[in-house]
Amino acid sequence: MRKRFSEGSTIASTVATGDDFDELENTFQAFLAPDTVKLHTPAPTGFFDISQLSGLRIPGIDPNGLSVYEMTLDSDVVLDGEETPDAYTVVVTIAGRNRMAIGRDPVPARHVLTGPDARFRACFEHADILLLRVGRQLVADAMSERLGEASRSTLQFDPAIVETSGMDQWIRLLHTFSETAASGLFDRSPLAATHFEKLLLHGLLDTQPHSLSGELAQDRPRPASTALRRAMTYCQEHAAEAVSIGDLAVAARISVRALQLAFRTELGLTPLEYLRRVRLDHVHQDLVAIAQGRAEGTVTDVALRWGFTHLGRFSGLYRETYGKLPSETARLSA
Template sequence: MSSGDRFDACQNRVDGERLSLNYIRYGADVTIDPGELSEFYLIQIPIAGTAQVRNGIRSVYSTRSVGVVLNPDRHTTMRWHEGCEQVLVQIEKSYMRDIAVRMTGVDVNSIRFSPGLDLNHESIASWAWRLRALFGAAEAGQAFQGSDLQQQSQLEEALVMSLLEVQPSTVSHFLGERRSGASPAILKRALSLINEQFGQDISLLDISAFAGTTPRNLQILFKRELGCTPMEKLRDVRLNFARHLLVSSGKHQSVADIAEKSGHRHAGRFSLAYKTCFGESPKETQRRRPFG
């Protein structure tokens, strides 16, 4: 920063379970030298201005078309130019490794990404859109602070999984190796877990690991064979079981108990999803007692 520049900076941050969302703006040229980030990855998406970023031996000129992934085990230096504004997501190194191990089935020691994030690439642009939606949910109070842990965990898991799928890294080849065509056995294993464990907190990663394939491949298989995603199938099984309990037990069980037994951890969202699916609220089903 030159001696004549006025230092104007703004930072906002919201913490999740294993990652955080950040907004940073600098009103003057500034040099940042954090060294090795050590315990976390930092993904930077410019929304205005430019920056020159070096991570290890790789240098990236960051613009609205090019973001940056900072690897924690590489020395980082940055030059943010005047008027640069960025949104950033900070992801715990141990969490990234945990997700990668569960996705690949391989006990990888570390993950290193290509630093340049091509925001014009269709799949990466889609990931950036998901990140922006997450910022919007946080600003609206629908995620992060005050949200329930199950929903927050699923949001964070989906964001990290999709990053590993779209951004070239040292584990990308593992994710490609586990494709297996349209194996009925994979579909059967996935459905067996959904049908038997729907009352538990299970995620797309849990289902794909049990089925023996990658989350992306499982989604493709479900779409082709069943016309829905694995998580949509899980949602339908949970809602159908809840309806079964509502019509069979009458008022002997509370709606909250039925929501819990059918795998729903948030009563308000359960009631909304149930009404969207069946055209009436859970309490209305209980009052009607359509089967006596």
């Protein structure tokens, strides 16, 4: 599984190749939480090859994007690391052997899915691997689209991928995606790539069990009200501003009372509760950017920027939503 992509492709490229396993460790550090990554090669012979077939060619992960990699390890490699706060990674073992543990728990499956901030240990034995990395925000946006409301917490997938008929078909779809990307077709048709990526993402949400599978199974409709959609869009576009329920009513072109009824009936929230969720998600994204070195500031700066003036209540709300304190996400002190 080496260099299957067409030469000259603007999307596909070699990320790292050779027999210097220190370079391989540096590559993993660039794409994961770097201060956590340790790589051990019991017998450092043979070669490695990592090729990116789609997605932005940048270290780490685009929170709003999706990328696919092929990895060949002609050696035994043990990788200890931590996923970034912004990514999910699907590890599909094509050949050889891959034994993984999430935290201290072994995952009894050939194919594995890791989530944001997950600590893992992977033991690759002369393995050919297909990797799909999906941005956390892309998953959150897809769930919001499906459920008709902003996600209340970070979605958690079951780590073990069991090859039921549905997941088996999804894995074949991933293979097809990688082959199509390698062929260069997506260079010529970015629209085709976008549609294929959505198919992969929604197929994963429907076939791999996760913390919101029950809500998807209820087949909840998207908000039917045009007025409500206007109000939700206004929340997204003006989250950094002082927004009143009157502002939302004007944007929705209905009365305050009708707006309150629409939010309560269709989303089970008040308009300002929905706005608070939107702002909290912006807070989370800013803190992740600080942790990754893409932005500067403190937890207090970020909280105040998005309208959270009572820091104690803000910390409690953040922890309830994301399962950790804001400072733990940003890896700095408030």
